[in-house]
Amino acid sequence: MSTPTSEKKALRHHYRALRRGLTAQQQQSASDALLTHVATYLDKVNPSVVSGYLANDGEIDIAPILALCWQRDITTVLPIVDPNNTRQLVFARYDSSTQLRDNTYGIPEPVFNQNGLVPLADISHILLPLVAFNLHGHRLGMGGGYYDTTLSSNPHTAKLIGVAHDIQLCEDIPIEPWDVPLAGIFTPSGFSSF
Ligand SMILES: Nc1nc2c(c(=O)[nH]1)N(C=O)[C@@H](CNc1ccc(C(=O)N[C@@H](CCC(=O)O)C(=O)O)cc1)CN2
Numbered sequence: 062m063s064t065p066t067s068e069k070k071a072l073r074h075h076y077r078a079l080r081r082g083l084t085a086q087q088q089q090s091a092s093d094a095l096l097t098h099v100a101t102y103l104d105k106v107n108p109s110v111v112s113g114y115l116a117n118d119g120e121i122d123i124a125p126i127l128a129l130c131w132q133r134d135i136t137t138v139l140p141i142v143d144p145n146n147t148r149q150l151v152f153a154r155y156d157s158s159t160q161l162r163d164n165t166y167g168i169p170e171p172v173f174n175q176n177g178l179v180p181l182a183d184i185s186h187i188l189l190p191l192v193a194f195n196l197h198g199h200r201l202g203m204g205g206g207y208y209d210t211t212l213s214s215n216p217h218t219a220k221l222i223g224v225a226h227d228i229q230l231c232e233d234i235p236i237e238p239w240d241v242p243l244a245g246i247f248t249p250s251g252f253s254s255f
């Protein structure tokens with residue numbers, strides 16, 4: 062029987078393969094185009110603390126965006142998969158001197174250090190890596206439930222903004238009760254807010 066969970070699994074497989082299939086040149090131009098949209102947005106909203114990610118598995122590379130934040134004195138943080146607490150993320154300060162190590166999924170993340178942690182409540186904007194998205198603010202992530210669980214079980218005021226390649230647009234994303242909606246999405250073709 063097809064369930065939202067099994068449908069999500071099949072969609073994840075499809076959209077992860079699509080983004081991994083982009084050439085290095087397509088990835089580079091996607092990242093360049095994204096930077097121009099985000100730079101305009103940063104000028105407008107002047108965020109205090111931005112959460113990002115380090116691209117993996119064909120995700121669009123936002124390293125230039127994080128570097129731009131540093132130039133503008135905007136604090137940047139990265140998620141850390143909490144090894145002691147299933148499905149929870151914590152957030153650690155990230156700058157050019159941050160020591161990284163690979164997490165359990167092979168994604169680089171800051172070495173856990175109590176002093177470097179930034180409370181979720183202090184984050185103004187979270188750039189969420191997506192596997193697929195629709196234009197109503199629904200998203201499909203990697204399936205760990207990390208962002209959904211963290212954002213639904215801890216108080217926060219962060220604006221949730223997805224980041225994806227245009228080819229990750231999918232109008233039939235199954236919606237489950239715990240899915241936390243996005244306020245907007247950046248793709249190389251622009252910014253949409255919902
Ligand atoms: N770059 C990046 N960083 C991120 C995320 C992300 O999606 N992208 N996350 C967003 O949540 C968190 C990590 N969540 C992840 C959840 C599952 C898998 C993953 O590869 N799952 C395997 C199955 C692993 C297993 O259970 O054995 C797979 O689907 O193949 C990766 C990251 C935090 N950091």
Ligand SMILES: Nc1ncnc2c1ncn2[C@@H]1O[C@H](COP(=O)(O)OP(=O)(O)OP(=O)(O)O)[C@@H](O)[C@H]1O
Pocket residue numbers: 066069200201202203204205206207208209210213214237239240
């Ligand atoms: N708020 C929550 N409370 C309890 N379980 C949850 C919650 N959110 C997600 N889960 C669990 O996590 C699993 C993965 O959720 P889902 O398929 O929505 O992941 P995702 O949105 O792709 O992942 P992510 O949030 O990491 O980007 C679900 O099967 C569900 O069991």
